[in-house]
Amino acid sequence: MSVAMPILVLQRTGSAVLAGVVAAAAMAPLVLSALFGGALVDRFGRRRSSVAADLLSAAAVAALPLLDMTLGLGIPLILGLVALGAVFDGPGMAAREALRPDVAAKAKLPLEKINSWGEAVDGIGGVAGPGLAGVLIAIIGPMNTLWATVIMFFLASVLTFTVVPSVQHTGGERPAVEPYWQSVWQGLKFVWTEGALRATALTGMLIVLFLTPLSSVIMPAMMFQAGKPEQTGFVLAVFAVGGIIGAIGYGVIARFAGRRIVLLVALLLTSLAFLGFALSTNFGWLLALALVTGVVSGPINPVTAVVMQERTPEVMRGRVIGTITSLSLAASPLGAVVAGPIVEYSGPATAFLIIGIGCLLATVYAALTPGLRKIEPSDAPFAPAQQKVTT
Structure with missing residues (x-):
C-alpha cells in the first residue's frame, strides 16, 4: 500500500504535494491510535489485539478498490479511507512489538x-511487498494492487492467531484493570520519566521526521519523473534486503558489541548513506x-x-510501546507534507x-543525551517478566 497509494495519486493528479498529503493522512491517525491503542492492548491482550487490528485494517484497505469500482474515488475520499486504515494500524503495531518477549519466553531465546x-521478518515483508507492488502496478495498476495488501493483512491475522502463544501473567490471574484514561496517562508518564525510553522516543521522532x-x-x-514508476518498488525492496542482512547481523554480534556503540555507528553510517x-x-x-x-x-x-x-x-x-511509537511518529505528518513541495520545486536530490x-542531527542527539548512555543488559531496571506461556 505504501508504494501503490503515492503512485495512484501521482497518476491521477501528477502532484507530489498531494502524494505527500495522502502520506500524511496515513501517518497522522497512526500517532493517536498508537498512543490510545496501547492501553487497549494491555486491556484486551496482545495476541487478540493484533488479530483484530489486522482484520480491521484489511477491511479499510478493501474499501478503496470496492468504492472505486462502484461510486468512484476522489482525493478527499481516498484521504478519509487511508486515515481510517491508519487508526487500526497503531494498536496493531504496539501489539506485535509487545508480543516479542512472549515469543522469546516460549522459544527460550535472548531478546536480542x-x-x-x-x-x-519485517524486512522480508519489505522485500516481497514493494517488489510485488512494482510488478502488480505495472500489470494491473495501483488500485487493483491494493487487493494484495488486503490478503496480507488477513494472512497476518490468521498466522498470529494460530502460531503466536497466548500468555498467562506472572502470578496467575491478570492484574485488576484500571480506568482506561488512567492507563493511557500511566503509559505517557512512565515513558517520559524513564530516561532511556524518553531518549529512544525522541531519537525515533527525529529519524521518522x-x-x-x-x-x-x-x-x-524520483521514479515517476524518470518515467519508470514501477522501479520504486524494486529500490525499496533492495533497501529491505539490506535491512534483513543488518538486522540478522546484529543478532550475531549482540553478544560481543555494546548496544550504544552499535546504535551510534548505525545512525552515523545511515546518515552518510542517505546523503x-x-x-x-x-x-x-x-x-x-539502497x-x-x-x-x-x-x-x-x-x-x-x-x-x-x-x-x-x-x-x-x-501502552508503553504504544506511547513510544506515538511519540516517535508525532512528526511524521509534518515530514510527509513538507517533503511534497520540496520534491516538486527543488527536486529529489535536495x-x-x-x-x-536530519539523520545526522538524530545521531548527535543520541550521542549526547544521558538517557542512552546506559542501555546495556546490566543497566535495565526491568527484565521482561518470566511468563508461563500456553498454547
Missing part, C-alpha cells in the same frame, strides 16, 4: 535474537546504495526494541540532502 529475527517521506513521496516522485542518494539518479547506483543503507541501518530497530522491552513492566508493555542532515 528475537528482535533481530523479528526485524528481519526525515525518513517518512522516503518511500511515500521522494522515491516514488549519497543526492549524488546520482542512476538506477544501478540507487540499487547499490542495499548499503539497509545493511547499516538494520541494527537500529532491534537495539531500540530491546531497550523498550527490558525497561517496561510486563503489564504495561502495550530532499535526500535534507534526509541525510
Whole structure:
C-alpha cells in the first residue's frame, strides 16, 4: 500500500504535494491510535489485539478498490479511507512489538535474537511487498494492487492467531484493570520519566521526521519523473534486503558489541548513506546504495526494541510501546507534507540532502543525551517478566 497509494495519486493528479498529503493522512491517525491503542492492548491482550487490528485494517484497505469500482474515488475520499486504515494500524503495531518477549519466553531465546529475527521478518515483508507492488502496478495498476495488501493483512491475522502463544501473567490471574484514561496517562508518564525510553522516543521522532517521506513521496516522485514508476518498488525492496542482512547481523554480534556503540555507528553510517542518494539518479547506483543503507541501518530497530522491552513492566508493555511509537511518529505528518513541495520545486536530490542532515542531527542527539548512555543488559531496571506461556 505504501508504494501503490503515492503512485495512484501521482497518476491521477501528477502532484507530489498531494502524494505527500495522502502520506500524511496515513501517518497522522497512526500517532493517536498508537498512543490510545496501547492501553487497549494491555486491556484486551496482545495476541487478540493484533488479530483484530489486522482484520480491521484489511477491511479499510478493501474499501478503496470496492468504492472505486462502484461510486468512484476522489482525493478527499481516498484521504478519509487511508486515515481510517491508519487508526487500526497503531494498536496493531504496539501489539506485535509487545508480543516479542512472549515469543522469546516460549522459544527460550535472548531478546536480542528475537528482535533481530523479528526485524528481519519485517524486512522480508519489505522485500516481497514493494517488489510485488512494482510488478502488480505495472500489470494491473495501483488500485487493483491494493487487493494484495488486503490478503496480507488477513494472512497476518490468521498466522498470529494460530502460531503466536497466548500468555498467562506472572502470578496467575491478570492484574485488576484500571480506568482506561488512567492507563493511557500511566503509559505517557512512565515513558517520559524513564530516561532511556524518553531518549529512544525522541531519537525515533527525529529519524521518522526525515525518513517518512522516503518511500511515500521522494522515491516514488524520483521514479515517476524518470518515467519508470514501477522501479520504486524494486529500490525499496533492495533497501529491505539490506535491512534483513543488518538486522540478522546484529543478532550475531549482540553478544560481543555494546548496544550504544552499535546504535551510534548505525545512525552515523545511515546518515552518510542517505546523503549519497543526492549524488546520482542512476538506477544501478540507487540499487547499490539502497542495499548499503539497509545493511547499516538494520541494527537500529532491534537495539531500540530491546531497550523498550527490558525497561517496561510486563503489564504495561502495550501502552508503553504504544506511547513510544506515538511519540516517535508525532512528526511524521509534518515530514510527509513538507517533503511534497520540496520534491516538486527543488527536486529529489535536495530532499535526500535534507534526509541525510536530519539523520545526522538524530545521531548527535543520541550521542549526547544521558538517557542512552546506559542501555546495556546490566543497566535495565526491568527484565521482561518470566511468563508461563500456553498454547
